[in-house]
Amino acid sequence: MSTKKKKPDAPHPHDELLRTDRMPHIWCTGCGIGTVFSCVLSAVEKSGTPLDDVAMVSGIGCTGRMAGYLKLDSFHTTHGRAIPFATGLKLARPQGCVIVASGDGDLLAIGGNHFIHAARRNLDLTVICVNNFNYGMTGGQLAPSTPFGARTTTSTQGCSEEPFNFCALAAACGAVYVARWTSLHIRRLTTSIGEAMNKRGFSFVEVLTPCPTSFGRHNKMRKPLELLKFYHERSVIRNYIDPKDAVLDFKKNLVVGKFVDIERPTFLDNYRLLNRGELGDWPDLEPKLPRPEKQASG
Amino acid sequence: MAGKAVLTGTYFMNGDEACCEGALAVGCRFFAGYPITPATEVAERMSWRLPEVGGIYIQMEDELASMAAILGASWGGVKAMTSTSGPGFSLMMENIGLGLCTETPCVVCNVQRAGPSTGLPTLVAQGDMMQARWGAHGHYEIIAIVPSSPQEMFDFTIRAFNLSEQYRLPVLIMADEVVGHMNERVVIPPADQIQVVSRKKPSVPPDQYRPYQPGPDGVAPMADFGDGYHMHVTGLTHDERGYPVMDAATQEQMINRIVSKIRDHAHQIISYDAIAMDDAEAAVVAYGISVRSARRAVAEARGRGIRAGLIKLNTVWPFPEEMIRDLAGRVRALVMPEINLGQMVRELERAAAGRCRVRLVPHAGGSIIRPGAIVQAVESALKEA
Numbered sequence: 040m041s042t043k044k045k046k047p048d049a050p051h052p053h054d055e056l057l058r059t060d061r062m063p064h065i066w067c068t069g070c071g072i073g074t075v076f077s078c079v080l081s082a083v084e085k086s087g088t089p090l091d092d093v094a095m096v097s098g099i100g101c102t103g104r105m106a107g108y109l110k111l112d113s114f115h116t117t118h119g120r121a122i123p124f125a126t127g128l129k130l131a132r133p134q135g136c137v138i139v140a141s142g143d144g145d146l147l148a149i150g151g152n153h154f155i156h157a158a159r160r161n162l163d164l165t166v167i168c169v170n171n172f173n174y175g176m177t178g179g180q181l182a183p184s185t186p187f188g189a190r191t192t193t194s195t196q197g198c199s200e201e202p203f204n205f206c207a208l209a210a211a212c213g214a215v216y217v218a219r220w221t222s223l224h225i226r227r228l229t230t231s232i233g234e235a236m237n238k239r240g241f242s243f244v245e246v247l248t249p250c251p252t253s254f255g256r257h258n259k260m261r262k263p264l265e266l267l268k269f270y271h272e273r274s275v276i277r278n279y280i281d282p283k284d285a286v287l288d289f290k291k292n293l294v295v296g297k298f299v300d301i302e303r304p305t306f307l308d309n310y311r312l313l314n315r316g317e318l319g320d321w322p323d324l325e326p327k328l329p330r331p332e333k334q335a336s337g
Numbered sequence: 338m339a340g341k342a343v344l345t346g347t348y349f350m351n352g353d354e355a356c357c358e359g360a361l362a363v364g365c366r367f368f369a370g371y372p373i374t375p376a377t378e379v380a381e382r383m384s385w386r387l388p389e390v391g392g393i394y395i396q397m398e399d400e401l402a403s404m405a406a407i408l409g410a411s412w413g414g415v416k417a418m419t420s421t422s423g424p425g426f427s428l429m430m431e432n433i434g435l436g437l438c439t440e441t442p443c444v445v446c447n448v449q450r451a452g453p454s455t456g457l458p459t460l461v462a463q464g465d466m467m468q469a470r471w472g473a474h475g476h477y478e479i480i481a482i483v484p485s486s487p488q489e490m491f492d493f494t495i496r497a498f499n500l501s502e503q504y505r506l507p508v509l510i511m512a513d514e515v516v517g518h519m520n521e522r523v524v525i526p527p528a529d530q531i532q533v534v535s536r537k538k539p540s541v542p543p544d545q546y547r548p549y550q551p552g553p554d555g556v557a558p559m560a561d562f563g564d565g566y567h568m569h570v571t572g573l574t575h576d577e578r579g580y581p582v583m584d585a586a587t588q589e590q591m592i593n594r595i596v597s598k599i600r601d602h603a604h605q606i607i608s609y610d611a612i613a614m615d616d617a618e619a620a621v622v623a624y625g626i627s628v629r630s631a632r633r634a635v636a637e638a639r640g641r642g643i644r645a646g647l648i649k650l651n652t653v654w655p656f657p658e659e660m661i662r663d664l665a666g667r668v669r670a671l672v673m674p675e676i677n678l679g680q681m682v683r684e685l686e687r688a689a690a691g692r693c694r695v696r697l698v699p700h701a702g703g704s705i706i707r708p709g710a711i712v713q714a715v716e717s718a719l720k721e722a
Binding site for chain 1: 367369388393395397398399401402403405406407408409410411412413414415417431432434435561562563564565566567568569570571572573580581
């Protein structure tokens with residue numbers, strides 16, 4: 040997080056959707072979050088969803104600040120709790136389109152339990168995870184996404200833990216749409232976010248982003264342009280492969296693509312079935328015994 | 338499966354069930370919770386009653402999520418609540434803080450059991466009174482209501498929702514295991530006799546709306562998601578626009594506002610009943626289930642010629658300081674029974690400020706307080722005084 044910046048003079052093509060009175064933003068030079076934010080704004084505009092019906096919910100961290108710059112109903116909640124907050128918001132107003140945008144630590148470390156259960160329930164949320172492989176805002180600590188061997192301020196000799204494959208996790212938990220891109224895949228990312236917004240159910244889009252300031256400086260990747268080039272050269276697109284095989288290996292390849300796009304009833308679809316008593320049969324191990332004959336009373 | 342929200346009639350039901358009916362009667366249409374003894378019956382009843390009235394019941398993965406979900410639902414424009422007990426109440430503190438900072442109306446019912454930690458899951462205590470006051474970090478004011486019967490679980494839940502909507506904050510119902518599990522007569526009045534307060538909505542066009550600009554009553558009108566106001570809501574310290582501002586001046590302004598909106602209306606929020614107090618030399622000041630022990634104790638003391646009376650606190654936070662200060666100048670002793678080793682009695686002592694004797698009748702939890710212990714405390718306090 041850097042501090043002193045000049046207010047930009049030229050208008051931004053997305054000014055309509057931006058809280059321009061809050062600029063300049065807090066993101067560092069070379070950070071990928073701004074690019075992802077831009078793609079979200081493009082997707083929102085292209086989706087044609089009435090703007091009053093779009094809300095963004097985020098948690099805590101660098102990406103968590105996205106909600107604060109969006110000139111729509113936007114909620115900056117507690118660390119890890121963006122998904123459960125969004126759950127209430129969506130169920131209270133089902134016609135609304137609720138986008139959760141947060142970081143890897145927020146969504147999948149402290150918020151991991153909420154993530155897996157929201158996917159299991161197939162809540163109609165669009166979850167965008169900006170994965171910069173570390174906790175950027177607090178200065179670069181190890182996260183559940185930190186690659187094996189990568190250095191952070193809490194793994195100065197290298198990270199000795201294996202990271203999550205977020206896409207495989209989302210798919211295993213029941214997400215109906217799963218995609219991963221880098222912040223360089225602007226067109227594909229924008230398309231994916233749009234598809235995720237239109238998808239009924241739990242949609243997950245992971246975006247690999249450079250964090251030269253916090254991640255890069257400990258891992259010989261401190262030059263933003265070099266880091267972007269690295270992502271560009273290492274990423275390979277493998278659409279519809281099993282997300283378990285969509286491996287992120289900094290020494291070889293970073294597998295990206297659209298992995299899952301399926302149909303499954305949402306939480307509310309099934310809730311309505313329940314209310315109509317149409318959940319279907321359940322095995323009956325207690326067949327009715329013949330009733331004792333009623334004895335006529337005196 | 339259309340059902341009635343207000344089940345007008347006379348029932349024999351427990352406090353947890355009465356709490357649900359109060360919530361539904363005042364318009365609650367969203368419940369997110371996690372099973373925990375002795376509050377489970379609230380969730381169980383909500384799980385079939387809410388779908389009947391077109392509401393949503395969702396069982397979350399934990400209490401952190403439950404509390405976050407009701408805040409989200411409230412911003413979606415729906416009256417929302419959760420219920421829990423000790424361990425779950427501890428987990429909810431994080432997002433109770435978010436609710437206080439973002440000024441989100443909602444209701445949390447804590448059916449207290451003995452702690453700390455897992456404690457006595459099925460047995461009564463009143464040990465979370467200070468957690469209710471200060472459990473979330475930072476400085477704030479809170480409203481906590483204490484029912485002493487299933488009927489009050491119904492009545493006070495309605496009041497909890499109305500206060501939360503009026504003052505825009507999470508309101509706590511500090512029930513306990515006995516009140517929650519005890520079956521008694523509960524009278525549900527006709528729908529038109531139930532007072533329903535709903536949050537003030539903004540009356541200005543969106544470009545003039547400042548989400549945290551207070552009205553004359555110190556409370557800002559609240560837009561819901563989808564109203565077209567495009568507001569930003571954050572748990573960071575924020576200005577009247579709702580924008581995060583990281584400095585001491587904004588912090589001072591925000592904290593003073595969320596504190597003042599409660600302090601300035603303390604007289605309207607505080608509720609208590611004075612029973613047999615006209616000629617009382619000693620007042621038993623009780624709340625929650627201990628009110629029931631205290632009623633019996635006062636009757637026994639009167640039977641022995643001791644001039645005892647009862648102050649029954651219906652709200653504990655904000656604490657009725659002025660009333661207690663005044664009372665302490667008129668009686669010789671104040672006696673407080675509570676199922677902890679001294680929590681609200683500290684407030685009592687502070688408000689009495691040495692004007693009369695203050696005695697605690699403590700209990701570590703696991704059963705209610707025997708009336709005899711209260712009578713004894715009244716007698717000895719009057720002898721010493």
